[in-house]
Every structure is written in C-alpha cells, then in structure tokens.
Amino acid sequence: MDESKTKLPWANKDLGQHFLNNQNIITKITDDFADKAGNIIEVGPGPGILTKNLAAHNENLHVVEKDERMIEYLAPIVKAENINFTDALAFDFEAFIGEKGLGDKTWLVSNLPYNISTPLLLKFLQTPSIKYMTLMFQKEVADKVFAFASKKNFMGSLMALSQTYFKTSLLVKAPPGAFTPPPKVDSAVISFERLESPVIPLSEFTKFEKFLRAVFQFKRKQLGKVLKTYAPADKIEQALAKINQPLTVRAEALKLEDLQNLYKYLNE
Numbered sequence: 623m624d625e626s627k628t629k630l631p632w633a634n635k636d637l638g639q640h641f642l643n644n645q646n647i648i649t650k651i652t653d654d655f656a657d658k659a660g661n662i663i664e665v666g667p668g669p670g671i672l673t674k675n676l677a678a679h680n681e682n683l684h685v686v687e688k689d690e691r692m693i694e695y696l697a698p699i700v701k702a703e704n705i706n707f708t709d710a711l712a713f714d715f716e717a718f719i720g721e722k723g724l725g726d727k728t729w730l731v732s733n734l735p736y737n738i739s740t741p742l743l744l745k746f747l748q749t750p751s752i753k754y755m756t757l758m759f760q761k762e763v764a765d766k767v768f769a770f771a772s773k774k775n776f777m778g779s780l781m782a783l784s785q786t787y788f789k790t791s792l793l794v795k796a797p798p799g800a801f802t803p804p805p806k807v808d809s810a811v812i813s814f815e816r817l818e819s820p821v822i823p824l825s826e827f828t829k830f831e832k833f834l835r836a837v838f839q840f841k842r843k844q845l846g847k848v849l850k851t852y853a854p855a856d857k858i859e860q861a862l863a864k865i866n867q868p869l870t871v872r873a874e875a876l877k878l879e880d881l882q883n884l885y886k887y888l889n890e
Contacts, residue, residue: 642671642733642758644800647811650793651731652676654813655754659729663719663752665710665742666732669695676731684722686710710742719751729754736760736805740780743767747787748827755814756793764810768792777874778841779834782881786822786830788814821882833885841873848873853888861887 642648652675661682667673669692677683677699684704685696696705706713719728730752734742739759746752759767766780768790784790793811798804822830836852837845846869849858862869864887865880876884 640733640736640801640803640805641668642796642800643802644796647794647796647800648672648675651733651756651758651811652679654731654756654793655729655815656680658727659754660727661724662729662731663715664731666735667696667700668692668733670699672731672733673699682724684718684724686713711738711745715745715749716751719749724751726751727753729756731756733758736763739763740766743780743784744831747783748824750816750824753816755788756811757814758796758809758811760805761795761808761810764812768810768812777876777878777881779831779838782834782878783827783831784814785878786817786882787820787824787827788816790814821879822885829889830885833888834881837873837881837884843872844870845873846870849888857888 642651648671652672656679659680662676662680662684664673664676664683664685665687667685667687668689673683673685673696683700684706685700686706686708687696688707688709690707693705693707706718715730719725728751730746732742732755734757739757740763743757746755746757763780764770765776766778767784769776769781770792791813793813796809796811798806798808800809833852837848840848845862845867846855846858852858853861859869861884862871865876865883867876867880873881
C-alpha cells in the first residue's frame with residue numbers, strides 16, 4: 623500500500639473532498655502556468671498534495687481552505703499569514719489580491735470540490751486579476767466548460783461564458799483511481815488563460831450571463847420562441863438574420879461567435 627495514502631486525513635463528503643494521488647497528474651497541474659504566474663492562489667488545498675509542488679515553484683503562494691483540520695498539513699508548507707481558513711464561495715478574491723498587492727498575473731489552482739465547482743468557476747471568471755487557472759472538474763462539469771471533440775451540439779451557457787473570457791484547453795484526464803477515496807465519476811483538468819480583450823467586456827458579465835441563461839433554458843427549442851421574453855419579436859428576427867440564422871435555430875447549434883453577436887445585436 624502506498625504509504626503516503628495512509629497519512630491522509632479522512633475525506634469530508636460534505637465538502638466534496640477527494641485527494642489526488644496520481645503523481646503524473648499532480649506534476650502536470652503544478653507545472654501548468656508555473657513559468658508565467660506572478661503569484662499563486664490555491665483553493666481547497668486540503669492536505670497540501672498540490673501545495674508542495676506549487677510552493678517550490680513560487681514562494682508567493684496563498685491558500686484558501688474551509689477545513690481547519692488541514693492546518694497541520696499546510697503549516698509546514700505555507701507561511702502562516704498566507705493560509706486563509708474561510709469558505710471560498712464567500713471569499714472576495716479581487717479584494718484580497720488588491721490588498722496583498724499581488725498584481726494581475728495571479729494563477730488560481732484548484733481540485734474543485736465537486737458539489738460547488740460551478741458557482742466557484744463563475745466567481746473566478748469574474749475576478750479580473752486572475753490571469754491563469756488550472757482547475758479540476760468532475761467530467762460532467764468539464765463537458766460544460768470545454769468542447770471535447772466527440773461531443774455534438776456541445777455549446778451551453780457555462781462554456782460560452784468560460785470561452786468568452788478565457789482561452790481554454792484540456793490539460794489531463796483523471797480516472798477515479800487517481801483519487802483517495804475514488805469518486806464514482808471521471809474527472810478532467812482544464813487550463814484557462816484570460817483573454818486580454820474579450821468580445822464582451824467583463825463589466826457586462828452579469829448581463830451576458832442572464833442572456834445566456836435565457837437562451838439555454840430550453841436549448842432544444844426554437845430561439846425565435848425562446849427569446850420572446852427577452853426582446854421584441856422584430857428585434858429577435860433582425861438579430862438572427864444578422865448572424866445568418868433562422869428563427870427556428872436551436873441555441874445548442876450556435877457557435878460562440880454567433881452567441882456573442884446575437885447578444886450584442888439584441889442589446890444595441
């Protein structure tokens with residue numbers, strides 16, 4: 623039996639904890655943006671499995687962890703003043719980065735808790751000082767963020783938001799056996815690099831998200847009908863015509879550029 627696994631704390635199911643044990647995947651994650659980042663924030667470090675490598679890359683490492691049991695694992699790796707025991711969902715990352723003077727090249731790393739991965743991602747996307755992200759997702763969520771080649775009609779609101787503000791790429795896949803305890807599903811790690819000049823300004827994130835939720839609420843229904851509560855019928859028809867799409871098109875069939883242009887035309 624791998625001795626390192628016996629030293630791990632028990633995994634708190636309420637916090638969605640699964641500890642990575644595959645060294646190859648650990649190395650890929652912790653090397654991802656090591657040469658580009660000015661500083662690193664790790665969310666949910668747990669017993670410091672990724673933290674050790676991250677600390678070796680950059681001494682300007684901060685961690686955000688909800689489970690205070692982890693202090694004994696993190697204290698030997700991270701400076702005491704850089705350990706933040708708090709709920710990441712309630713944590714103001716932009717204010718923290720500003721207060722610490724970390725600049726705008728923050729690299730955020732996280733083996734995301736499965737039960738709150740989507741709200742955390744939305745929070746990270748809206749934090750302008752986060753330049754790079756390396757995030758582990760349950761495969762079901764990763765499918766909504768990154769367009770895997772085998773999938774048809776893959777576009778959705780989470781993917782459109784992610785790819786409007788970040789360049790995304792698949793870093794590595796992680797089977798259940800790569801974790802202790804093993805989850806019941808596969809996982810995937812996605813790399814994110816923030817776009818310098820997104821087509822939709824970050825200041826319009828909330829408005830754009832609201833539009834995408836309306837569009838994808840019934841993604842298999844005709845957009846001409848779905849958008850009736852969003853804009854006047856004549857404006858919908860004109861906007862769809864501008865992107866060379868009929869009133870009968872389904873949201874899931876649209877490309878990212880179509881969605882961005884449709885949003886702009888409907889909000890002129």
